[in-house]
Amino acid sequence: MTSILVQQTSALLWLDSLEVRALNDIRSSLRDLPGSNFLASWDFSHDPCSSFKGVVCWSIGGVNHVTMLSLGSGIAGTPGLAGTLSPSLGKLTYLRSLALVPGQVHGCIPDSIAGLKDLQFIGLANNRLSGSLPSSFSELCSVQGLDVSYNALTGSLPEGVAKLPNLNTLTLSHNSMSGALPLFSAPLIHLDLQRNGFTGPIPSLPGTLEYLSLAKNCLTGTIQGMATLQRLAFLDLSFNQFTGGIPPEIFGFRISNLLLQRNQLSGPVQVLTSPSRHATTSFTGIPAMVDLSYNCLTGQAPAGLAFAQKLFLNNNRFSGAVPQEFVDAMVFGDLQVLYLQHNYIANINLASTIPLPTTCTFCIQYNCLSPPQQSSCPFNVGRQASRPMTQCSTFH
Template sequence: MDRKGGGRMVLKLLLHLLLLCLTHAQLLPLEMQALRDIRGSLQDMGGSSFFSSWDFSVDPCTSFSGLVCESLHGLNRIVMLNLGSQSADSTGLTGVLHPSLGSLAFLKQLTVVPGTVTGTIPDSLGMLSELQFLGISQNSITGPIPDSFSYLKSLRVLNLSKNLLSGRIPSGLGNPPNLIAVVLSHNSLNGPIPSFTSPVIHLDLSQNALSGWLPVLPATLEYLSLTKNSLTGSLDPLSSLRNLNYVDLSFNQFIGSVPANLFSLKMSALLLQRNQLSGPILPSSPVSINKIDLSYNSFSGQLSPFLAHAHYLYLNNNNLNGIVPHEFVNSLLSANLQNLYLQHNFFTDISLQSDMSLPTVSSLCIQYNCLVPPAQSACPWRTGKASSRPGYQCEGRHS
């Protein structure tokens, strides 16, 4: 055999050995131990059989449910770990999260399905530099969000909603350069909202105990929900946000007026009810927002006809006055405006004649104002039994 032929044979042998090694790649011992630790700290709840496939006498990468591996340099590394069955009828897991989760250095996705997992979030998760998706929602996790999460440079989605988390949101949590979605709703987090320099698109911090003023928010923001907190201050930080599609700041203590540019955005909803907002409502052009709720505030002045283009408009329980512009009546009659709530204000007239029939999809409530409500005014029971304000409350009101 000549030297060239021998070289080809050696090359084929090397390629065969390399393929054999890749085919029988082993899991890194450190990660195997992490799996043992994780299994020891979590159990199936009654009705769940997630861990039935976790048999350590066989290769985890080929047999463990919820596990995905990739081969790197002849070794298998865990890149995805979904703890718990994804089926709708599964009851989830119980137990605690083991710190060894932080040993899975190549992990890109970590989820824990809804269950009754307790304890705190291990600080060691902050070492997962490759982690892109972290979802631990609808469990009973307590304690703070680890400060180490500020260093998750690859993180794109963080969902820790519907747990029992407490303490402050780490000041650096808004800094990871790839973070686009943060969902921390339905917890007991307190203190201020940190500033966000990450290109966040979706931010949901609703139903916590957060306080303070609105921070600097990213220009990329499209979805913002902060409802049911204790936030205050003005809405001015929203003035520079041009991509907003959904805003819910209801049930807080915000003060001042609504930035006019918010009304110029094409949003699905602008929900600001039950705050301490005041002043006139002054959109600069016809509003194309589908649902606007400004009820239970202290807005004053006359009603702008530009608001008549909304589909659902709730302005009840404010200090608005004057005549209801005819544009609102026209919008109701055409079924473009389907809900118009104006009760508990100081309106003095509306041009809706008794022979005008509203479409079945349209509803109007204008009880308890400085006028006799038209027959078409049909209100929810909580509006009260009085149809109009007493005369002394309406003295001096503009017509």
């Protein structure tokens, strides 16, 4: 029995004693939700580095230190943990990665985490964390990824966080944060702030961005600054209060999704590049999905958007004729969704004898024309096939 105790005591000495106590505090502040047994392995009569789930250690100077901590099993469908995050997390001074799996952990994010100078990744998403994002996080100069999405955080985004020198991924979506957005100088590639309450204009953003979602906030002003973000592959500014025109440069980016719906954007839409459908080189500039619906856009629907796979231009003020490029793209099966309902369009060259592919969805109801028989609209479009001519006279 004595030799076993000696072995156990010796094993504990492999991990720095301050970190053992920190893990004990962290364990005391959390509990398994019914159906989870993650914390059952945290038996402090054994070496945490070799037996604790979610703990990874690295030997530095002959002593083990915790370098990765993943709280919760991470197995899909497991219920995760409840409780709070202990301030003793800040005592794991060699920590490089901190993750918390989805669960019901509540309370504030400890300020003490900001003392972890080697920390490169923080993932605390899908819990019930509240309070504000600590301003002390501005000191985390090594952090590359920060994800606290799907929580109940409030307050503003600290200016220092937006300037972290190594931060490339910032995900704060699905919280209740508010206030104006700070200037961003971090080398961000992925920025997701959707579903918060941020207000004011879009500030200067880094040209390194490839993914940007600011959807479902209360942002105002123009979106002209997007013209400089030439690396964008995904852009979602939907459900805000943006005004002014759409920068034509956006349509030249290699974007998979361009989502600008439900704003107050106005004026004609200019697409700089409109290649021939039969061009010998492939064209990748127009996104697979373009949604400009529910704005105040005018003029003719831009023919250059015919190369999108799904195109939503409904509920605007487009007039004139449907570009023949749209019709040809539908007939060829390239344009799979075309919504033009609730505009002021007066003409379309689509004979009733020309069938559309079964994979194509086309709606042009409630315009200044009689919809062709190929038009098949969602139920919520309404029952009126065409606009009253009195509404059309000002557009033609």
